[in-house]
Amino acid sequence: MNSTVAQASSQPRGSARLRREPAVLVLEDGTTFHGEAYGASGTTFGEAVFSTGMTGYQETLTDPSYHRQVVVMTAPHVGNTGVNDDDGESRRIWVSGYVVRDPALRPSNWRSQRTLEDDLRDQGVVGICGIDTRALTRHLRERGAMRVGIFSGSAAGADDLVGQVTGQPVMAGAELASEVSTPQTYVVPAEGTKRFTVAAIDLGIKAMTPQLMAQRGIEVHVLPATATLDDVRAVSPDGVFFSNGPGDPSTAPQVELLQEVLRAGLPFFGICFGNQLLGRALGFGTYKLKYGHRGINQPVMDRRTGKVEITAHNHGFAVDAPLEGDVQAPAGAEFGRVRVSHVCLNDDVVEGLECLDLPAFSVQYHPEAAAGPHDAAYLFDRFVELLENNSGSTADPTAAEGN
Numbered sequence: 001m002n003s004t005v006a007q008a009s010s011q012p013r014g015s016a017r018l019r020r021e022p023a024v025l026v027l028e029d030g031t032t033f034h035g036e037a038y039g040a041s042g043t044t045f046g047e048a049v050f051s052t053g054m055t056g057y058q059e060t061l062t063d064p065s066y067h068r069q070v071v072v073m074t075a076p077h078v079g080n081t082g083v084n085d086d087d088g089e090s091r092r093i094w095v096s097g098y099v100v101r102d103p104a105l106r107p108s109n110w111r112s113q114r115t116l117e118d119d120l121r122d123q124g125v126v127g128i129c130g131i132d133t134r135a136l137t138r139h140l141r142e143r144g145a146m147r148v149g150i151f152s153g154s155a156a157g158a159d160d161l162v163g164q165v166t167g168q169p170v171m172a173g174a175e176l177a178s179e180v181s182t183p184q185t186y187v188v189p190a191e192g193t194k195r196f197t198v199a200a201i202d203l204g205i206k207a208m209t210p211q212l213m214a215q216r217g218i219e220v221h222v223l224p225a226t227a228t229l230d231d232v233r234a235v236s237p238d239g240v241f242f243s244n245g246p247g248d249p250s251t252a253p254q255v256e257l258l259q260e261v262l263r264a265g266l267p268f269f270g271i272c273f274g275n276q277l278l279g280r281a282l283g284f285g286t287y288k289l290k291y292g293h294r295g296i297n298q299p300v301m302d303r304r305t306g307k308v309e310i311t312a313h314n315h316g317f318a319v320d321a322p323l324e325g326d327v328q329a330p331a332g333a334e335f336g337r338v339r340v341s342h343v344c345l346n347d348d349v350v351e352g353l354e355c356l357d358l359p360a361f362s363v364q365y366h367p368e369a370a371a372g373p374h375d376a377a378y379l380f381d382r383f384v385e386l387l388e389n390n391s392g393s394t395a396d397p398t399a400a401e402g403n
């Protein structure tokens with residue numbers, strides 16, 4: 001931390017950097033990892049979480065659900081395929097910090113348009129490289145997700161780094177969807193013949209989700225997180241969708257809207273945060289997992305068919321519902337019976353809910369698969385079936401074939 005240290009900004013763009021500034025990662029329990037600056041130089045804070053995805057870093061970084069989280073990649077070599085203008089899941093990088101073992105010195109891929117590090121630097125995302133990410137991951141797995149700070153350049157020599165970290169807000173109780181949601185409604189048009197209209201509440205929606213609906217003949221109206229039932233009705237939707245998103249579901253005000261949607265009998269589909277909000281709307285609790293599920297290889301069983309699918313996950317909270325049997329929704333008789341439809345085979349965490357007396361279901365994981373395997377794409381078809389069965393649509397049912 002003296003004046004002879006090279007400045008990140010003076011390094012050549014898009015090529016190997018010979019010298020990096022020192023950087024330090026400090027966990028709230030005082031554990032410290034010394035490495036080198038990666039991306040922007042400076043200070044950042046967040047909740048330290050790890051992702052086991054071996055591919056798909058661009059989709060991870062741009063997933064709004066990672067807002068206020070510092071993501072540790074267990075894949076040792078990151079940045080090999082660069083970044084492009086097509087694979088982003090939103091308009092910007094949302095992680096508050098990024099931790100990699102060994103950054104690629106230069107990308108090599110026919111689709112690459114820029115280096116990952118240039119994007120991180122241009123968007124002011126502070127990262128660290130050159131640390132033992134396996135040791136850090138094991139620590140988080142044993143002690144649980146916790147607050148973290150990354151300090152590089154002159155910030156690395158500041159006083160009381162642990163105190164700075166413990167002065168940050170925790171993830172439990174954080175309401176963050178309003179910070180990432182679209183300020184204005186926008187429409188993703190149906191591909192081919194339009195069959196249905198869906199109102200999608202943007203709690204941090206990933207771009208792939210409306211695209212997969214559009215491919216099935218759905219015109220998707222993406223509404224801000226502040227939308228009311230009147231805003232939803234103004235779209236004359238055949239169904240309603242609640243997206244993924246950051247923060248703690250226990251403090252999300254959208255649960256009331258979801259209860260109104262269910263009472264109105266509108267078909268409903270939710271993904272991830274949307275699954276947690278369906279759980280809460282039905283009267284179940286949600287709780288914080290010790291270190292969460294983040295990666296693209298999690299085994300989930302669809303209990304309707306008995307099939308196991310390999311799926312993409314990114315969640316730190318989960319729904320607290322009984323695994324066995326059909327239970328009365330705790331929120332009241334009007335919501336009827338509920339069943340846990342999907343379970344994670346690693347740890348028996350609830351991965352999906354299905355209402356038996358209302359046209360509503362949701363999953364905790366990511367059928368939009370960006371990044372990730374496509375095993376769960378059938379859930380979008382299940383949503384279309386729900387819309388068909390509840391709308392009496394006369395549109396040409398062959399319109400979405402081949403998608």
Ligand SMILES: NC(=O)CC[C@H](N)C(=O)O
Binds near residue numbers: 315316
């Ligand atoms: N991807 C998501 O929607 C995440 C939901 C919630 N923020 C969680 O961490 O569990």
